[in-house]
Amino acid sequence: MLMGSNDKRKQTGKNRAFVQSLGHAWDGLRALFHYERNFRKHLAVGTLAVIAGIILRLTLNEWLWLVLAIFLVLIAETLNTIVEAVVDLVVGTTYHDLAKRAKDVAAGGVLLAAIFAVIVGALVMLPALARWF
Numbered sequence: 001m002l003m004g005s006n007d008k009r010k011q012t013g014k015n016r017a018f019v020q021s022l023g024h025a026w027d028g029l030r031a032l033f034h035y036e037r038n039f040r041k042h043l044a045v046g047t048l049a050v051i052a053g054i055i056l057r058l059t060l061n062e063w064l065w066l067v068l069a070i071f072l073v074l075i076a077e078t079l080n081t082i083v084e085a086v087v088d089l090v091v092g093t094t095y096h097d098l099a100k101r102a103k104d105v106a107a108g109g110v111l112l113a114a115i116f117a118v119i120v121g122a123l124v125m126l127p128a129l130a131r132w133f
């Protein structure tokens with residue numbers, strides 16, 4: 001449902017067209033980039049890994065693992081941000097043990113994805129570096 005004909009941005013109902021869904025998804029990515037420092041950091045590290053991959057001339061198989069690792073971290077950051085927003089929406093600034101558990105578990109998910117990315121990065125980059133020298 002649209003809240004008022006003068007403010008089409010305050011929509012609360014279903015999207016009527018694919019392009020409208022795409023617009024909201026794009027808004028979500030912009031919000032991630034603007035408000036989430038950790039998302040920007042992970043995006044920067046991922047970009048550096050891609051540049052290193054281009055320089056080291058990774059194989060197709062190595063690219064697949066690297067891209068999987070980069071996207072897993074970014075998606076984990078996305079889920080973490082969703083959990084933080086929903087928890088804050090529900091409890092505000094009130095302390096709650098379940099709010100702590102939800103946010104800590106979401107952060108743990110990001111850590112797991114980051115550990116996976118470090119392992120993949122090492123397994124892909126070290127042999128590629130060895131080939132280079």
Ligand SMILES: Nc1ncnc2c1ncn2[C@@H]1O[C@H](COP(=O)(O)OP(=O)(O)OP(=O)(O)O)[C@@H](O)[C@H]1O
Pocket residue numbers: 038080084091092093094095096097099100103104107
């Ligand atoms: N309402 C709350 N009740 C209980 N503990 C909370 C609450 N809000 C935050 N915390 C605790 O503070 C930590 C940091 O929460 P916050 O919402 O500031 O996340 P953040 O610092 O933005 O996380 P990130 O580093 O992923 O960006 C949480 O992991 C949780 O342990």
